[in-house]
Amino acid sequence: MTDSLAGTLTARYPSLADRAALITGGATGIGASFVEQFARQGARVAFFDIDDAGAHALIAGLAGMAHAPVYQRCDVTDLDALQSAIAAARAQIGPIGVLINNAANDARHDFGETTAAEFERNIAVNLRHQYFATQAVIEDMRTLGGGSVICLGSTGWMIKNAGYPMYAMAKSAIRGLVNGLARELGHDRIRINALVPGWVITEKQRRLWLDEEGEAQIRRSQCLPGHLQTEDLARMALFLAADDSRMCTGQDFIVDGGWV
Template sequence: MPRAIFPDLEGASVFITGGGSGIGAALTEGFLEQGCKVAFVQRSDATAFCDEMEVRHGVRPLFIACDITRVEALREAVAEAARAHGDPTVLVSNAANDVRHETLAVTEDFWDQNQAINLKPYFFAAQAVIPGMQRAGGGRIVNFSSVSYMMGIGEYPSYAASNAAIVGLTRAQAREFGAAGIRVNALAPGWTMTQKQVDLWVTPEKYEAFLTRQCLPRPILPEDMVAPTLFLASEASGAITGQCLPVDGGVVVTG
């Protein structure tokens, strides 16, 4: 199905964390289709994915290998993207790790590392791009959270805590930087059938049980996150900030 076109995104400098696999790869391709200049970071090599995007779209995203738990490395990646494409005016913080764990088994080191992946980069990526957005007269930040914290899922308490915090961070920064024309919103996917989820955690029994909680009886796919993200990153959502948009087939409700 053809994707909607958001003309104001053409030529925009976009920075995505975790943009070479899973939901992130779908986001990178979605922004390329809009004519954006896309840079993304992740720790694993994404050369093959970039090759595929160049063949498919005639333009290559800028892949920057980066451990996002290292703040200085993340700052330098944003600076490299700015040198190549201009200051990012769209930030999509997507990288996360929903490894399963139990409260009584969590060590202090595990907690610190889990939060260093799932929360800290959201704050410091925003801190790195906001000065450039201020210079540009505005910008858009889309933070990926998860409906898991709204549902009270008990399989990953540290991850659920970080996703609740992401929404709090989103609302605080929307208030802090709204006067500068910077909009900050969150997007909360449901259980999205990435290859990682299928390989590690999807079983027929778990999937069928989860499907009964959705209003829409179909799988949620990485591609389902693209159009909502483009909407929040474009001026089509120009009066929307400080909000969290669930994209989950109707599991949770807001309002």
């Protein structure tokens, strides 16, 4: 199955020019598309990851942007390192007006063999950092007069997929995080929403899990034909970060080709 985005007409968001955007897990996959698309809008982008090679390759491919993306190596499960990296990013790109909590790991695991240490690690990589990264940028957004927090969820728990119960649990909690903060942050014109992907066919997904059975499942379950691509998520993120979405908060924005 092929599905090209060539020739697609896309929006320009003037409000994103020079806006400081911080993206976790930005070296590859969906996160790399966020970095690229925000940079192409003229935003000042900083991103975190532990994949140095992927991060440097991404930056090299974006030479010539109005603002070169800034890479900060950071394991988001280390909360002290996360706080330090956010401070370093702020020093380089200015007060954070957009936060995209993207870092995650959907590694498959067996419910019956889960240890307590594995449980804590999974929550740390898929949920905990979203809470504390958001906490760390709120004063920036208050100073700016508002901002946008975008938390990455997943439809995996909604459609009751097997094979990753801890991941499904963590991703379902993103809805609670967004709902639990929307009113509190809204008083300061800070929006918080969940961007909820379906099965996005990244290089990792293609390498590890996409087979003929998976292709058949996509054809059966999606209302729209073709592969969901990273750019499809990035374009929704641009809208949620821009002033165009100024009255959108506390919501799930599902991008899945009509699967759920």
